[in-house]
Amino acid sequence: MIKAAVFDLDHTLFDRNGTLKSLVIALRKEFQVNEKMTDEEIAAEWCYADKTFVYSGWEYIFGYLKEKGILLGSPDFQDYCEFLYKYFELISVPFPETVPMLEKLRGLGYKTGLITNGNHKLQYAKIRNLELSGHFDEIIVTGDYGIHKPDREIFDIMREKLGFSADEIVYVGDNPVNDIEGARNAGWHTIWMKSTGFWLDEIEKAEREVFTVSEVIDAVLSLEE
Template sequence: MVTGVLFDLDGTLLDRNLSLLHFADAQYDSLFTTYAEDKQVFINRFIELDQRGYVWKDKVYQHLIEEYRLPYTWEELLDDYLNGFPKYAVSFPHTLPLLESLKKKGYKLGMITNGFKDFQSANIDALGIRSCFHDILISEQAGLRKPDPAIFRMAAERLQIKLDNCVYIGDHPVNDVAASRYAGMRGIWKEDNYYPDDFEYDGIVRDLLELEPILDKWTARI
């Protein structure tokens, strides 16, 4: 029986692309207007260097400082990012209603996210979803990172649920879907046009509202 539902954060519950765009816009207005004449070009460069979050911001800001001759240290800009990004964090549509409904139905909810503990915790709190989860596992705190199957096993153990009773939902084909399936869970892809649809998954959703009927169907069949 499906009793545990686990989620990725960035790109699955947190609309990171939109959140980053809002943050970059605000940071430009606050710090960069004097040094980068074209706002949209600067923001596009920031997003390009960010590489969907897979390049940490110390490197991003080092590049920007050199390219635009900014009068800041990368440490100052990184600190502004760490403190400022959560203020612009937004979830995908229907995130909170979905989580509340699943919890009400008796599913145990968990989260596995790569990242730094304080930063990801601030984003989770900004979305107002912490109380929906029975357990949240952040890679820095766990000492493990996706796609290591051990972090999925750890999450299941903390929820006290067998791996084959767990479903994991994420946007990354390897780190989320393939890794969770390899660990013994079912893997659902939160579809993202950035990635080609050429890998195996147990289910697919574009809107989070599509998830609940899939889970209920699987639970009813077993």
């Protein structure tokens, strides 16, 4: 019996594409950006790069923006990182169904949790901006522990916090390695959020797959059948 649903943040509950689209104007202010490209064209390329290289690192996304002639001159990667830290703390776009879904899950008696890789300051800024803090029984930002997904230990820490056995918890996330394989290795049930559509053939599929946050509750309930 499932007693708790634990979530990833980025690309699962937090709309990174929507957020990047809202940051194009700020990108123009902070960097030398190709003036011949429209905001829509830049947003499309930025979101494509984020989707393609999301599991490789920001340096690959940064390299793509330079290669495509979006960032001109001699932009510095560290400046790009500081830009993202600055604006992700100010602007975060949620999926509209996120809060209603979490409220309904808790109303059905499930405990909820969040495990997100990253540093404390940035990830908690996102959580505050998204107004999600009050919708979780437990939150783990891995930077606080020095252990990151897919390390089984971080899942075990959450399991202990929730007070349930591994087979009573389901994890919902978009990353095939960090989220799905990590949770499975910890003995948890798994739901893949197909927000990026990225999968690795060598990874065993999740027990359930969803395209949107609004499908999560039905997926959780189906694991009870």
